[in-house]
Amino acid sequence: MYPASFEYLAPTTLDDAIAHLDEHGDEGKVLAGGQSLIPLMKLRFAAPTALIDINRVGDLGDAIVSGSGGLVIGALVRHKDCERSEHLRGRYAALGRAAPQISDPIVRNHGTVCGSLAHADPQGDWGSVLLAAGAEVAVRGPGGASRTISIDDLLAGPFMTTLEPNEIITEVHVPDPGPRASGTYLKLERKIGDFATVGVAVQVSLSNGSVGRAGIALTGVGPTNMRARAAEEALVGRAPDENAIKDAARLAAEAAQPRDDVRGTAEFKRSVVRVYTERGLRQAVAEAQAGQEGG
Numbered sequence: 001m002y003p004a005s006f007e008y009l010a011p012t013t014l015d016d017a018i019a020h021l022d023e024h025g026d027e028g029k030v031l032a033g034g035q036s037l038i039p040l041m042k043l044r045f046a047a048p049t050a051l052i053d054i055n056r057v058g059d060l061g062d063a064i065v066s067g068s069g070g071l072v073i074g075a076l077v078r079h080k081d082c083e084r085s086e087h088l089r090g091r092y093a094a095l096g097r098a099a100p101q102i103s104d105p106i107v108r109n110h111g112t113v114c115g116s117l118a119h120a121d122p123q124g125d126w127g128s129v130l131l132a133a134g135a136e137v138a139v140r141g142p143g144g145a146s147r148t149i150s151i152d153d154l155l156a157g158p159f160m161t162t163l164e165p166n167e168i169i170t171e172v173h174v175p176d177p178g179p180r181a182s183g184t185y186l187k188l189e190r191k192i193g194d195f196a197t198v199g200v201a202v203q204v205s206l207s208n209g210s211v212g213r214a215g216i217a218l219t220g221v222g223p224t225n226m227r228a229r230a231a232e233e234a235l236v237g238r239a240p241d242e243n244a245i246k247d248a249a250r251l252a253a254e255a256a257q258p259r260d261d262v263r264g265t266a267e268f269k270r271s272v273v274r275v276y277t278e279r280g281l282r283q284a285v286a287e288a289q290a291g292q293e294g295g
């Protein structure tokens, strides 16, 4: 099916892009990689009257920048850039490991990290990885207004965010998890390129042999990508031994809200959350203890 007709706008500055969004209100949509928006328009689930293409906006970044405070991922960074980035290794390995698990090369060549977050698909992978990492987004609105929103506060429900219709995500900030840190993303899919049946993102920072910070987030088992907070809290301050890991995995499975669907039963998905949380934590802890650079 063809999309309903729309006006196509291709601004070259962020201010112009926001002005177009402001003018069109709920009827205007940002176009980034188009990998979620265009299929929705073709199916007529979405019919914006104006598309504001941000790909020519010079003041939006297309690079991953690593600094002393952490990483900055620009609004035009594609999944493929994350797959190849030398910055997404070691303490940031969870991001580098998630990227190649997203769909196929065509989607990864076009789709953006920020577009995934704005789309807020509960089966999207970036939401979980960035929740576990404790990331936040920088957002710009009309009149130069800017704010930052934690990923926890951004994801409001299935395909819903707390963004205003006239706001654009300009970048993602990933805090530096410290030198003794690692993480991973484990995804069960029915076949290569599928959305997650279940995904588990883990991020662990060690401090004096104990867990200083833990991030655990789940894909496909709730109305949004969701933090398993009780599981995280069960790890903090403890030695990351087998008992602590098993306790956290049990709590992560309890936190999941899976439903029966074509990808599997709720019981099966809950069990996968437990097993993947255990596996992910074992790997992240071992790498953090070794100070090893993840591949």
Ligand SMILES: Cc1cc2nc3c(=O)[nH]c(=O)nc-3n(C[C@H](O)[C@H](O)[C@H](O)COP(=O)(O)OP(=O)(O)OC[C@H]3O[C@@H](n4cnc5c(N)ncnc54)[C@H](O)[C@@H]3O)c2cc1C
Pocket: 029, 030, 031, 032, 033, 034, 035, 036, 037, 038, 039, 075, 101, 102, 103, 104, 107, 110, 111, 112, 113, 114, 115, 116, 118, 119, 121, 123, 124, 125, 126, 163, 167, 168, 169, 170, 193, 194, 195, 196
């Ligand atoms: C066949 C297929 C398989 C897929 N499989 C997976 C998968 O396994 N895992 C996964 O995570 N994803 C998957 N996706 C989704 C893909 O990752 C998309 O790239 C991503 O969800 C959206 O990014 P985009 O840049 O293409 O955004 P677009 O499609 O351009 O936009 C998506 C939404 O976000 C808004 N938006 C985009 N950028 C911004 C911004 N900077 N600020 C504010 N709003 C913005 C748009 O207005 C729109 O509402 C798949 C997509 C397809 C087509």
